[in-house]
Each structure stands twice: as C-alpha cells, then as structure tokens.
Amino acid sequence: MFMRYTFLFILFFSVTSGFAQDDAMRLLQKVKAKMDRVNDYAATGKMRTDVVFIKAPVSNIRVYYKKPNRFKINRDGGISLLPKGGVSVNLNALMLTNDFTALDAGKATIAGKELRVIKLLPLQENSDVVLSTMYIDELRLLVLKTNTTTRENGTYEMEMQFGNYADYGLPDKVTFTFNTKDYKLPKGITLEFDDGSKQQQLPKNKKGRIEISYASYQVNKGVSDAMFK
C-alpha cells in the first residue's frame, strides 16, 4: 500500500514539475521570440556611474548591438568603465547566446506587479553564467528584472523599465547593480596633491551601479561591424 502511494506521489510530482518546466520554457520562448525580432540596434542615451571610488560625469553614450552577442557602449568624448562580463547591461545577449534549461520558480511581486520567476541553468559546462533568475511580466512578455551569478565576475542584477520600445523588448532604462572590489594605489606612485581635505573612509565591497537611460533606438537598420572594434 505504502509503495503504491509513494509511486503515485513520485509520478504526480514528475508530471506536474514536467508541466511547470514546459510552461516556463514556453513563456521564455515567447519572450525570446519577441526579442528575436531585433537583429541589431543603435541607440543613444545617457549613462550614470555610481561606484564609490569613481568620480565620473553623467555622459552621453551610443550603444550598438548585433545578434547574437555583440554589444558596445561608446561614450561621447570620453572613457567609460563598464562592469566586467560579456552580457553586462544587455539582456539580449543573456537571452540569446546560452543554451539553457528553464525552471519555474513561482511568482513574485515587485513594485506592486505580479511577475513570473524563472530560473535559467546553462547547459554548457564551461559557461560563465552559473545561474540566472528572471522576473517576467507574463502579459507584456517583458523581462523586468534579472539576477545573474557568474563564475568570474560575481553576481549582478539588472532592472529594466519599458516604454516606447516595449514592443521590441528594448528597455527605456536599465539599472545594473554589481559587486566592486577594493581600489587602492600606493601614494608613492600617484604622487598626489594633498589639498588638506579629509579623505573619507570608503566602505568595503559596496555595490556599484550603472544606469543607462535610452533616448532613442534605431532597430534593424543595420550596424556596421566596425562599431564593435
């Protein structure tokens, strides 16, 4: 009798989890199909860097993307520091380059919105991404938040806000949060000017943030390979 119930329970669990997994995969395929419509884009916007040891101005940027994972940010008249990781600040690359299996992880409410939570596990053993969690708006088929753990570059989080280009799955604003390591150079090398101001104690391992606000996109108009050099 006990064996029979155990067998039925395992069978039920396998079937339901299989359905859930299929369901997650189906939702993800729909989101992917929406994003797949974008072969390339060139966008303009503004980038804000909020890292405790970096003083950088808000700058005008041009962003280029080409399938499957080519992504470049050019700062107008300047140097930019971007958190390490090839998929940084770019959802398309994260979604389209990895062979992964999807697991349904239920639902979560973020900013008053009920979102579907799906965990992505890469199939390739040498993939830099270890685990990625996506928070998906099922009605609009948009990824509003991701949380990705990588082998080399720690954990980072992306939050997206959508507006004019939501039909393509392209965000109006991306906030990228990541772990930073400590920064220090010997004073003997930098030979810096001591202006008498007290050096503030920098918190250790504080998270860094990069905010990109997109002003306009040019979708599927062709982007030259030279832009990615």
Next chain:
Amino acid sequence: MWSLLRIELYKIFKRPRTYISFAAIWAIVSLIQLAIYVDGQRYMEFFMKDLAASFEIQGNMLNGYFVCFIILQTLLIHVPLLIALVAADMIAGEANMGTLRLLITKPVSRTKLMISKFLASAVYAVLLLVWMAILSLFLSMVIFGTDGMMNAKSYEIIILEKDDIFWRYALAFAYAAVALITVASLGFLLSVFAENAIGPIVATMSVIIVFTILSTMDIPLFQQVKHYFFTTHMIGWKGFFDVKVDADGNAIVGSIANLPAVLRSAGVLLAHTFLFTGAAILIFRKKDILS
C-alpha cells in the same frame, strides 16, 4: 630695466650649456613617448590592475592628454635641476668669471641689477616650460590623439571628459611656471653666497630632493611638517585634474574639486619666491664684492 633684462637674457642664451636643458627635455619626452607608443598597454595593465579586475575600460586610454599627465608627473620633479643650472649661476657665475665687480661699477643700482637677473632666470624657466608643453602636450596630442582622461589617485579614480581637459592643462602649466620660478628664486638666493656656480646648483637640488622625499613618505611625523616645505605645494597643478561632485555623486564637468587649496598652494609658492628674491637682493646690496 628692459635693456638690463635683454642683456641678461642675451648672456643666458649666448651660452651653449643653456640649450642642454632644452635638448634634455626633448630627449626625455621623446623617450617616454616612444616607450608608451611601443609598450604603453603593459604600463596601463600594471597601473589599472585593481580596476581591471572589476571593469572593462572602453575608449582610447593612452591618448595625448594621459601621456602628457605621465610626462608632467615624471618631469616636474627633475626639471628644477635644469632651472637651477641657470638660476644658481646668475651671480656665482659672474663672480667666478671675475665680471661681477666690473658689473656693479656701472651706473645701475644693485637692486635693478638683481631684479633684471632674477627676471631673466624666470623667463628662462618659463621658456623651458613652454618647450615642455609643446613636446609633452601638443606633440602627444598629435601622436596619440585625444580622448577623455582617467586620473588615478591613491583611493579614487577621476574620469574627465575630452572637452573638459585642455583648459585644465593651460592652468596646470601656468601653475607649474609659478613653481619653477620659485625654484629659480631659491637658486638665485643661494647664488649670492658663492663664487662658484657648482655649490648653489648642488645646494638647490639637495633642498628640492630632500624636501620632496620627506613630503612623499607616508610617515606621520613628515606628514605633519610637509605643508611647510614649498616642494609639497609644487605638485598643486594636479588639483586642476580633480572635480567636484553633485548631490547624486556625479562629477560636475568644468569644476575644480578644491580651488581654494590650489590657490593657497600657489600663494605659498609666490610667497617663497618673494622671500627668496627679496632676501637675495637685500644680501647682495650689502655684500662686499671682492671678485
């Protein structure tokens, strides 16, 4: 006064050894530029080791503005030696050649004579700096191009926009001129005491080397007294490459982080210049010239 200054400048630029300084700066700047052109990437990797662990750096880091910053940082410690070669020779050189006594028999006051000699050495210092600016800034801009600049301090990194840099260099070179004129005034003062130029040249350099080492060492005792050394204020030009931040922590384009501190340091250097030059004039006026 103008004719006295012209005579002193003529004397300086008539001597072949004056041009050694210009040749030396050309050689040093060219070698640094060549080294950065060939192997700059590895230099950057060493410098940005901590940063590269977390960030990808996009843009032309090794551009003319950055190269000029490296050259200025390296050279402005050594250029005082070249300034001392001329400034410390102004009086002692004349005494050594036996022309000083003859010079003061002319119907010109000793004060005017000293001021013209000091101004001549200041003009030499400024010309040397202009030469350095042409080579290190303008030539580097031609060779390496221009882009934004990253100023790496010991505890923070300042990113400057491409259009927000040139004016900072203009002010930095003006500040460096004030610093080098202070060195010239020190050499000039020490020159009054000697009858051979070697002594004041070595003494000027010794003062600069000792004070620079003491102010660079991160030892509490030296940190307390370093503000009394004029050499501490000689690197005040770097203050032009730091920016203010707004309430959100964004750097404000076109701002200087602590302008009062930079101006205060410039004031300290100017005060030293007046003190050294004034003392040199006073001592020379009362000096019994025997050579």
